[in-house]
Amino acid sequence: MDNMTNKEYQEYLKRKIPKPDYLNNSIRAFIVGGTICLIGQIVRNMLFRFGFNEKEVVTGTAIIMVFLGSLLTGLGIYDKIGKFGGAGAAIPITGFANSIVAPAMEYKREGYLFGVAAKMFTIAGPVLVYGIGSSIIVGLLYLIFTAGR
């Protein structure tokens, strides 16, 4: 134990860290992620029934799901869903809302500027940077490839 090389120690650690239960975790992610999408589908169908067009329904569904994600995070419920569902709770858009609210709540005591407002974008910041950035590249590439036609 005392005279382990770094490599031996890494291997020792590997043996000690419990292996994730792939099947169990996947089933949970499937159920939670599927259920959130099912709720999204219910919202979507309801908005269609109210007579909104496709574009309005897409935006409306996203807004309502973001609202639900924020609300459940504020109530401390989304944390529990996340612990159970793992990626199933993180990947839907409700998880995006959760990633905004949770650190903002956590760092409230650091003030409303560098606490709440800045920490809201801990994960949302990278999402917006890479999402918007890559979409602009896609748009420009489209222009380049269709320029000769």
Add this chain to the structure above:
Amino acid sequence: MEYLTAFIVGGLICVVGQIILDSTSLTPAHIIVTFLIIGVILGALGIYEPIAKFAEAGATIPIPGFGYALSKAAIEGAKSKGVLGAFAGGLEATAGAIAAAVIFGYVTALISYPRSKS
């Protein structure tokens, strides 16, 4: 029927994320950003469109659907308004969701406190 396809496709996308999460040292934040960019690329290649048509909310609610919406709108913007559209298109189409996330996120953080972890 669309409820079943939404459940299954949405669930499967999350399972892929869970397996990556379990088998690598990536954090959920890495997975979210990676999936988003995959959505942008699949959207640009026209691969995500049929998935979204088939699974509806099952494809648009997971984060790759956000990437798909961004790239689809950037291409549409480029088609109709050129360079300006390529820049503004993605944000224009997703502005509602982003604005909602900002305001709901801020207000929720103001009025609620983190639960003590027991």
